[in-house]
Amino acid sequence: MTHADNITARELALYAVNSADIYRQITDPVCHNLAKHKSRGVFDSVLAMRSWERIAHMAAQAYSRDHLHNDVAWKDIFPPSVRCIAAEVIRDHYASYVEELTA
Numbered sequence: 001m002t003h004a005d006n007i008t009a010r011e012l013a014l015y016a017v018n019s020a021d022i023y024r025q026i027t028d029p030v031c032h033n034l035a036k037h038k039s040r041g042v043f044d045s046v047l048a049m050r051s052w053e054r055i056a057h058m059a060a061q062a063y064s065r066d067h068l069h070n071d072v073a074w075k076d077i078f079p080p081s082v083r084c085i086a087a088e089v090i091r092d093h094y095a096s097y098v099e100e101l102t103a
Contacts, residue, residue: 009085016059035101052087
């Protein structure tokens with residue numbers, strides 16, 4: 001990972017965390033679903049990470065629509081390695097919220 005990739009991932013994570021549409025459509029349902037799995041005792045961190053990666057994926061597409069020109073592919077700006085780092089940042093940001101929902 002380069003320093004530029006880390007900065008890009010951080011930017012994507014900040015966009016995902018601060019976007020009301022992404023929160024309402026994707027993040028909040030994912031948090032509730034993960035809390036449900038934790039409370040049932042069937043939580044799988046690998047599958048949970050796929051959910052966070054889906055949020056990063058959707059955020060990358062939304063960021064591209066909002067801020068980039070049509071001639072730039074969002075997949076080139078946010079390759080899978082960057083989206084994975086962003087997913088980890090998003091996961092860490094919402095960890096306490098998921099625990100709160102579990103209780």
